[in-house]
Amino acid sequence: MFSSLLRGTAATAAAAAFLIPSAPASAQTAQAARSVKPAKVAKQLFGAWLRGDRHAAAQVATPAAVGTLFSYAYRAPDEFAGCAANVCRFVHTSVSVPGGLDGIVMIVSGPKVVKVYESRHITKPATAAKHLFDAWKRHDRYRGLEVATASVVKSLFHTRFDPAGVTYFFQGCGPEPKGTSCAYSYEGGAMLMHLRGSKVRGYEVRSISYIAD
Template sequence: MSRRLVLGGGAALAATATLTLGLTTAAPASARTTAPAGTDASASARTAAQAPAGTAGKLFRAWLAGDRAAAARVATPAAVNTIFSYAFRAPDRFDGCSGNVCRYVHTSVRVPGGLNGIAMTVTGSKVTKVYLSRHVERPAAAATHLFAAWKRGDRYAGLEVGAEAAVRTLFRVRYDPRGVTHHFQGCSKEPKGYACAWSYDGGAMIMHVRGSKATGYDVRSVTYLAD
């Protein structure tokens, strides 16, 4: 003798609803399409990376062509004036962008400092700041430029006149305006170059400058002395 389970009206409706929900929720595998993982994110990342590079490229090409009007369309007046003051031949390689800072570097000539060419800060649709490898004709000018960049916390400005090792050493400690006062003591000759010194309570900081008036001076290293 078999037994059949018969559901009452309310129970039957509930069971039917549950079954129907299960069928409509799980679509057949052939009807489901899956977009490649991260497609939208990857496209957005590429677009974000291309935007600063495109703007920087327009300014760079305008500068190469000597076209200030074209440069002014993609850069602030200060940025245009800065790039048109570059003292060396044009950098020959685009070195990519880090965030909103894009760089063009030299591969065939050596220029002073660790920047090795030109860096541009892109804000929105314009280049708002340009950093340059600089031709500095006095040791003290190179040292004080680097010191001022350190006070502002501006590494790219430091690299304009400082080797990467010198900038890395100096920026290892953030400048504290409420800390010890640095007193510039000038520059004196040392083997192979100049030593430019700042004294402070408890010691001194020495910037070792190399180069010449013809090639330009830059800071190659930074050392410290304790009293």
Template sequence: MYRRLVLGGAALAVSATMTLTAAPASAAPAFAPASAAPSGVANKLFRAWLADDRTAAAKVATPAAVASIFGYVYRAPDRFAGCSGAVCRFTHTSVRVPGGLDGLAMVVTGSKVTKVYQSRHVTKPSTVATRLFTAWRRGDRYSALEIASTGAVKTLFKVKYDPRGVAYHFQGCTPEPKGFSCAYSYEGGAMLMHVRGTRSSGYEVSSISYLAD
């Protein structure tokens, strides 16, 4: 069973370190006991995905979660990283993907996976910048980790977004050494999101800095 990313109707060529084909079930990571929860629920969905079995997936996940995992563009993660509360992680050890999530994160509610976060293949610097800002505004760290490094997310989330605070204005992205700088201006300064990557490998916000007037 193979999954490939298609952009604009054509298969996208990527480097050897960015394989976009899903690993076969034989390469699955070590699973938690089936009786465990929420790890057991997450692993059931992961196994169903590897088997390309949407019917089995639907038994342990919401329609939105099923659609999300079956749309994952990279090959399957090869390590079960355990659960933190109701969030279970599956990560990559053999390929490099954008963002600090490094694979899949499943949110388990009761007997079903209700949301699947995933590493994203984004082809525009401005898109990763605006998605990261939206994740910060919502207070959603896992969504932020889909398209930004762990360090960038840590820096950004040091301060909680205040809807009654200063207004942020997106100023677009400009080239800088090794990538792009995407700016959000506000009264008294600006926040710069430093974006790295390529169109073929995908972009991520690698770090954040601030300017004061």
């Protein structure tokens, strides 16, 4: 009788197991995506880029991220600097490049790299200045670091750009003793971006100053 009772209990448990709904496939997929480590995804994209394999890159990155990475003007960074949360960096240790990124930054979301920032090779001072100003307007520090030093970005972004505040007018660029300066005027004064570099190396913003009317 005892063995019959055990068999009955086992049968009841088996039947109950069939009645418990399994997790939806979409939920399982989402859980799997969350379990993917950003470093692994970033390294997969980096490896695909080194091999020149756009198809493999497209498996682990958005089209925009692939396009940005495959347009990188400098040789490949030689060191993986790790990830802070979902932000992963590959840096140069043997060459100097413009800006404060020192290489490539990848933003990872789930199983894909969704954004790539990179040290930019910009051949005109005005273009570099406008790139930094646009980054400030967007509150995008990594974009700013593509063309400016870390100290410049820290200083500029200390004050948040206010679209309802004063209006800035780009006044162009001109030579100065050690490079080039580009000016943005506003009511009551102006912001000067001081750039260094060349067409061959690329330009970067090294410092910022302000003047009052």
